[in-house]
Amino acid sequence: MKKINKKPTPLIYPVPAAMVSCGSNPEEYNIITIAWTGTVNSIPPMCYVSIRKDRYSHSIIEKNREFVINYSTKNLVRAADFCGRMSGRDFDKFKEMNLTPKKGEIVSVPIIEESPVNIECKVTEIKELGSHDMFLAEVVNIQVSEDYIDSSNGTVSMRHKELMAYSHGKYVQLGEILEQAGFSIKKNK
Amino acid sequence: MKKINKKPTPLIYPVPAAMVSCGSNPEEYNIITIAWTGTVNSIPPMCYVSIRKDRYSHSIIEKNREFVINYSTKNLVRAADFCGRMSGRDFDKFKEMNLTPKKGEIVSVPIIEESPVNIECKVTEIKELGSHDMFLAEVVNIQVSEDYIDSSNGTVSMRHKELMAYSHGKYVQLGEILEQAGFSIKKNK
Numbered sequence: 202m203k204k205i206n207k208k209p210t211p212l213i214y215p216v217p218a219a220m221v222s223c224g225s226n227p228e229e230y231n232i233i234t235i236a237w238t239g240t241v242n243s244i245p246p247m248c249y250v251s252i253r254k255d256r257y258s259h260s261i262i263e264k265n266r267e268f269v270i271n272y273s274t275k276n277l278v279r280a281a282d283f284c285g286r287m288s289g290r291d292f293d294k295f296k297e298m299n300l301t302p303k304k305g306e307i308v309s310v311p312i313i314e315e316s317p318v319n320i321e322c323k324v325t326e327i328k329e330l331g332s333h334d335m336f337l338a339e340v341v342n343i344q345v346s347e348d349y350i351d352s353s354n355g356t357v358s359m360r361h362k363e364l365m366a367y368s369h370g371k372y373v374q375l376g377e378i379l380e381q382a383g384f385s386i387k388k389n390k
Numbered sequence: 391m392k393k394i395n396k397k398p399t400p401l402i403y404p405v406p407a408a409m410v411s412c413g414s415n416p417e418e419y420n421i422i423t424i425a426w427t428g429t430v431n432s433i434p435p436m437c438y439v440s441i442r443k444d445r446y447s448h449s450i451i452e453k454n455r456e457f458v459i460n461y462s463t464k465n466l467v468r469a470a471d472f473c474g475r476m477s478g479r480d481f482d483k484f485k486e487m488n489l490t491p492k493k494g495e496i497v498s499v500p501i502i503e504e505s506p507v508n509i510e511c512k513v514t515e516i517k518e519l520g521s522h523d524m525f526l527a528e529v530v531n532i533q534v535s536e537d538y539i540d541s542s543n544g545t546v547s548m549r550h551k552e553l554m555a556y557s558h559g560k561y562v563q564l565g566e567i568l569e570q571a572g573f574s575i576k577k578n579k
Contacts, residue, residue: 202503203536206495207546209529211429212509213406213437213459214548215555215564239428240400241440242519248402249438251430270402275568282574306395314391320401330431330526337519340398347392357396359403359558365568366404366555369548375404376565379464379554385471 211237215366215373218281220271220316221250222302223261225309230302232294232313233258234285236367237333238270246340248322251333257289262336266324267308271316274363275374280315281365282372307342317346317363400426404555404562407470409460409505410439411491412450414498419491421483421502422447423474425556426522427459435529437511440522446478451525455513456497460505463552464563470554471561496531506535506552 216236224230237251250268252259262268273281280298287294295302295313302311305321312319322338351358361375405425413419426440439457441448451457462470469487476483484491484500491500494510501508511527540547550564 202506204501204508204533205536205539205544207532207534209435209531211432211435211437211529212507212532212546213408213427213429214461215404215406215550215553216428217402217404219402237429237431238402239405239438240402240426241438241524242426242522243400244521246398246400247519248400249428249430272403278568279574282569282571286572286575312393317391318401319393330436332433333431335430340400343396343398343401344393345396347394350394355394357401357558359560361404361557361560361562362565364404364557366564367571368550368553368564369546370571371548371550372568372571373550374565374568375555375557376551376563379467379561379563380471382471382556382559382561383475385468386475 215368218273218365218367218372220273220277220281220284220313221258222269222271222313223258223265223310225265227302229261230295230311231258231261231289232284232300234281241337247337248340249335249337251335253333259334262324263327265310267310268322268338269305269308269310269312270320270322271313272318273365274317275365277316278365278372306344312344317349319344404557407462407554407556407561409462409466409470409473409502410447411458411460411502412447412454412499414454416491418450419484419500420447420450420478421473421489423470430526436526437509437529438524438526440519440524442522448523451513452516454499456499457511457527458494458497458499458501459509459511460502461507462554463506464554466505467554467561495533501533506538508533
């Protein structure tokens, strides 16, 4: 396989196209779509979002130190794109995209009702890195749509094919499930 | 949409199932598959991997302060799973999975030749968070397979459908491209 050297760029894909909601009162409620997000620790559960300093949501989250990571589904692709491109200084994105802010269980930030999984987070540290500040946060509650719960045992039953990822400039639907984690060592036995 | 409150857990999906290579000499070359990874900054390009303290790769990366993030493709699903489950203390994973270590361009860590995109990284900080340590790193070079390069202009042309994501215990192939980033505001004009 012949390889070409390329200049360093952010090229880790696929990643989430998470719709991150913020604001502690309806006047400042906002949504920013973020691909620079993920889990950083399991116990306690911690995640991050990296945001440019000049984004409207940056100042809101810096002040309130709370945000919610809402899953993007293929049905939300237009809203996710719009919320990533336009500024909350110019638009009420909830209204513009017909999304419903609903009270968080623990945080004062609204969840996006139309998103099936809403991860409520409290910021523990803001780390300046250059173009972006990384907001490290602890997950304090998760709201999951009934459709994503296995009614037989109450566990999360992900509807993978409804989800989408961000991959190098494209929103890509998840496709076939290839394998279950751990399969390679089960087959070895 | 009725929502159920769930205890806080790491539930941000889909994420990469990155095969992270490490080691500065063939005796310590190793691979660990990591879902807790992503981009944290654009300028300069920075990423992270979070690794449990007791993992073999943790001590190697802590010592050498270099690693390579190698894309997992659907063809590499078995290798990715094995490298995430088994320890380099017990297996030479390159040999066991028939993978080829090839010299990094900038780092002394080997890239995985069979992976189409190899992101060479140098650690800038190790942050203790609890169960995991987060290795923050700067991207110093990227190697990209010719198949992933648009020959007309030399830019990266991602073969999204060859890639896979990790989503709540499953390896999931990427599916249909839904839209190009920015489409929502183009349609508005």
